[in-house]
Amino acid sequence: xSSLTPIRFAEYDPKALSEMTGRVAVLVTPEGSMDQAARxxxxxxxxxxxxxxxxxxxKKAKAGDVISLGWPAGMKAEALDVLVLPxxxxxxxxxxxxxxxxxGAAGKRLTVxxxxxxxxxxxxxxxxxxxxxxxxxxxxxxxxPEAEVVIASKSPSNLEAACAPLLALAEGVHMTRDLVNExxxxxxxxxxxxxxxxxxxxxxxxxxxxxxxxxxxxxxTLLSVGQGSDSPSKVxxxxxxxxxxxxxxxxxxxKGVVFDTGGISLKPAAGMEEMTMDMGGAGVVxxxxxxxxxxxxxxxVVGLVGLVENMPSGNATRPxxxxxxxxxxxxxxxxxxxxxxxxxxxxxxxxxxxxxxAGVIDLATLTGAIIIGLxxxxxxxxxxxxxLCNAFLKAAKAEDEGAWRMPLGKAYDEQLKSRIADxxxxxxRPAGSITAAQFLQRFIKDDMPWIHxxxxxxxxxxxxTDYAPKGATGWGVLALxxxxxxxxxxx
Numbered sequence: 266x267s268s269l270t271p272i273r274f275a276e277y278d279p280k281a282l283s284e285m286t287g288r289v290a291v292l293v294t295p296e297g298s299m300d301q302a303a304r305x306x307x308x309x310x311x312x313x314x315x316x317x318x319x320x321x322x323x324k325k326a327k328a329g330d331v332i333s334l335g336w337p338a339g340m341k342a343e344a345l346d347v348l349v350l351p352x353x354x355x356x357x358x359x360x361x362x363x364x365x366x367x368x369g370a371a372g373k374r375l376t377v378x379x380x381x382x383x384x385x386x387x388x389x390x391x392x393x394x395x396x397x398x399x400x401x402x403x404x405x406x407x408x409x410p411e412a413e414v415v416i417a418s419k420s421p422s423n424l425e426a427a428c429a430p431l432l433a434l435a436e437g438v439h440m441t442r443d444l445v446n447e448x449x450x451x452x453x454x455x456x457x458x459x460x461x462x463x464x465x466x467x468x469x470x471x472x473x474x475x476x477x478x479x480x481x482x483x484x485x486t487l488l489s490v491g492q493g494s495d496s497p498s499k500v501x502x503x504x505x506x507x508x509x510x511x512x513x514x515x516x517x518x519x520k521g522v523v524f525d526t527g528g529i530s531l532k533p534a535a536g537m538e539e540m541t542m543d544m545g546g547a548g549v550v551x552x553x554x555x556x557x558x559x560x561x562x563x564x565x566v567v568g569l570v571g572l573v574e575n576m577p578s579g580n581a582t583r584p585x586x587x588x589x590x591x592x593x594x595x596x597x598x599x600x601x602x603x604x605x606x607x608x609x610x611x612x613x614x615x616x617x618x619x620x621x622x623a624g625v626i627d628l629a630t631l632t633g634a635i636i637i638g639l640x641x642x643x644x645x646x647x648x649x650x651x652x653l654c655n656a657f658l659k660a661a662k663a664e665d666e667g668a669w670r671m672p673l674g675k676a677y678d679e680q681l682k683s684r685i686a687d688x689x690x691x692x693x694r695p696a697g698s699i700t701a702a703q704f705l706q707r708f709i710k711d712d713m714p715w716i717h718x719x720x721x722x723x724x725x726x727x728x729x730t731d732y733a734p735k736g737a738t739g740w741g742v743l744a745l746x747x748x749x750x751x752x753x754x755x756x
Contacts, residue, residue, distance in 0.1 A: 267443055269435060270372075270396045270412045272389065272428070274421040277380050279305035283340055287374025287413075288333075290346040290366055292382060293318065295328055302378035302417075303347070309339035314347060328354065329362040331369050346370075352383065357665045359384035361731050363391025367414070368729075372398075376415040379424075386427040389416055393435035394732040394739075399446040430560040434746055437556025438739035444548035445725055445737035449524035449541045454496045454572040457523060457544065461501045461551055461570070467558045470504040483591040484611040490604040491573035493528060493581025500612060501547075503554045503568040507561060508755050514565035515753050516622035517554070517745065518612050520605040520629035521547030521572040528575045528601030529583055542737065543605070545724030546628035547572065549741040556746050563755040569616050571608040575601070587686045591615060592708055597686035605629045606701055607690060610708040617710050623753065624653050624714040627705065628741060629721075634697030635671075636722040643667035644723045644740065647702035650714035653752075657716055660747035665731075666740055667723065677703045 279302040282289065291303040297318040299307060307314035313334050317323055326332065330349045337345040346369060350362055366377065366388075377392075379385045392414060418424040444452060444460070458473045465471050476497050479488055484500070491498035501521075504514070525543040526532060532540070547570035554568040582588070586598045591611045598607075609627050616625060635645040644661075646668050648654035654670060661668035680692030680700050688707065692700030702717045709715045723740040730738055 267397065267399065267401070267439055269393055269432065269439065270414055272393065272414045272416065272432070274425040274428075275415050275417050276421055277302070277378065277417045277419045279378065282306050282378070283309055285376050286341050286343075287376065288344045288346055288370050289340070289342045290331070290348050290375065290377045292348050292350050292378070292380070294351055295326065295349055297323070300380055302380055306337070306340070306345055310334065310337040310345060311339065313337055313345070317347060329358060329365055331365045333369060354384055356384055356387040359387035360391030360394070360665070363388040364395035364732050367392045367395040372412045374413045376417060378417050380417070381419045385416065385418060385424055386431055389428045390431040390435060391732065393432055394438060397439055397442060397733060399443065399736060402448070433559035434556045434743060436559055437552040437742045437746070440555050441548045441552030441739040441742055442733065442737040444551060445542045445545050447541065449574070452523055452541070452544070454491075454499050454523055454574060457521060457547070457572050458499050458501050461503060464503065464555055464558065467555065468505070469554060469558050470506070472502040474500040474502065482615065483589070484615065485588045486590045486596055486607040487571050487573065487611040489582045489586070489588045489598070490522070490528075490575050490607050493578040494574035494576040496523070496574040499572040500615070501570050501572060503551070505554060505557050505562065505564070505566045507557070507563050508565040508753070512565050513623040514567045514620055515749060516616040516620055516625045517550045517566065517568045518609060518616055518625060518627040519547035519550035519568070519570040520544065520608050520627075520631065521570040522605060522608065523572065523574050525575045525602070525604065526577060528604060529577050529581050530600045530602040531577060532602060539725070542725040543630050544572070545630040545720055548724075548737070549628050549720070549739070549745070552739060552742045553745045556742055557749060562749055564749050564753040566749060566753070567616070567620050567622065569612050571612045573608055575604045590708070594688065594707065595686040597683040597689045599689045599691045603691045603701070605631045606704045609705055613705065613708045617713060624650070625709065626657070626716045626718065626745070628718045630724050631719045632698040632701050632721055635719040638671075638698060639669055639722055641722045641726050643669040645698055645719035646670045647673055647699070647717040647719070648715060649673065649706060649709065650716075653714040654716055656752045657744065657748050660751055661744040664743035664747050666744045668718075668744065671699060671702070673699065673702060673706065
């Protein structure tokens, strides 16, 4: 797993500016007001910051912009980064500003003169989120600089304590990104399960259900997806018991298709290499469980992920086959590339049968249709419970993770009718993401609060975001953590 760049919290001392190396960041308001450290840096740099403030370019600067002055006079630093920030700002604005600082630092030593800045903890979280690179499979560079982030604060011990749970979130996000970015020849179902098992070291209870046990449980729809692959299908169960002993847990369920060829309904070659990210839902569940354990959340949460590989072979499921789910319903397989719902339906039923949860949330890179509808800025949110759904949407908005509620309705069920089985696994092109959600809802018990999150458009993207380089985003870890804190965590 990629590790966070060390973040050190130090005493705020503007007098030490002249001896600092690497990059040094100071704060200036959009109106041009300098704090104590910025005034000290301005004196050392022979008025360079004041000249910047008087320039036409500064008048166009927006809150959160970073303006770099190279090799400032009177300082050993190679760059003086002027961070434009209002004195009053939201947590999201602070996070984006921190992310901008780290992006500009390009992996070098960075000291942020935060002083008594409001929202310094959120600034630190933004830095930790953006400070990520998936270079596990690149040759090491001999000249790679040693990176370190120093936050100089007037109350370093208090800030460090405030940042501890936030840095736990960053670790969870980084884990999700690592899993989603990992190539399928490395992240097999067995390797994925091993990485989950490692989290027993941080207090999670972990079980790995193997194929023989899944067969006994009747998880035939899940097993049908993986039967064409040499990689064994598995279900990983992670439990965090931080709440009251008798409190029902929140269940998080993730689709973990480590590679999706489409099976016999083979995908086109163009872009198939991106299907290493088809385990994105399972990646978010694993990362969220890591974050909850690291911050010692006072809640009971169980994470379950179905780990399979969808491959064509002489043993693969065929279009036209009929399989029976753990619930007992039969499914006619029309398209083997609509496999994620077959994995989820069995795990959803198992989660409800075994854990009797207070609510269920599933996550999956489920449909291309959701990308057509919402693009790459919002996940699709489907729910049978307004209270739980609204709480999640509120949490996602607070964490700056795009989410948009989509409709459900009985009319869409008509598209899933099968001539020879209880249902088909696809409902045709119209409303493809909705009929997929309708399929899953058939495996949700009456009165069970449920959310389905279709994250196909947000799990991995082709350009940088505010908080991540292109590739895996880690979307969902922050929002799910906030939901747990707001709705399920004990006081």
